[in-house]
Amino acid sequence: MSQFPTLETERFILRQIKQDDSQEIFQYFSMDEVTKFYDLESFTNIEQAEELIRRWNQRFENNQGIRWGITLRSEDCVIGTCGFHGWAKNHCKIEIG
Incomplete structure (x- = not known):
């Protein structure tokens, strides 16, 4: 995946x-x-959050996982996260976290 997908609900x-x-x-x-x-x-400290965000985005760039920020449609403020991690093409499995 080259471009990060955005998913939308109501x-x-x-x-x-x-x-x-x-x-x-x-x-x-x-x-x-x-x-x-x-x-x-x-x-x-805030630096820990910055590093976690870096790791999540790095995993996506390296095709190792994806983590979305969940926002309300009415405001662009992250209220949670969800994603897939640990995907392995040769094992045909994925973990959801």
């Missing part, structure tokens, strides 16, 4: 996460109830 837009979204990502990933099921500690 209420939501799923789009590529940008560095401009780092404040929202930091807010979510600094909460223990969010990171409880992730393989990482709760964030303590």
Whole structure:
């Protein structure tokens, strides 16, 4: 995939996460109830969110996964994320996270 796909529903837009979204990502990933099921500690600084966004976008560029930012159609503010990771062409499998 060369261009990041944008998905739209009646209420939501799923789009590529940008560095401009780092404040929202930091807010979510600094909460223990969010990171409880992730393989990482709760964030303590904004740079951690910036690095996570870089990694998500790098995985897409390297055909290793995709992570969308979920926004309400009425406002361009990330309220969550969703995506696929760990895809392997030779194994014909994918994990959803």
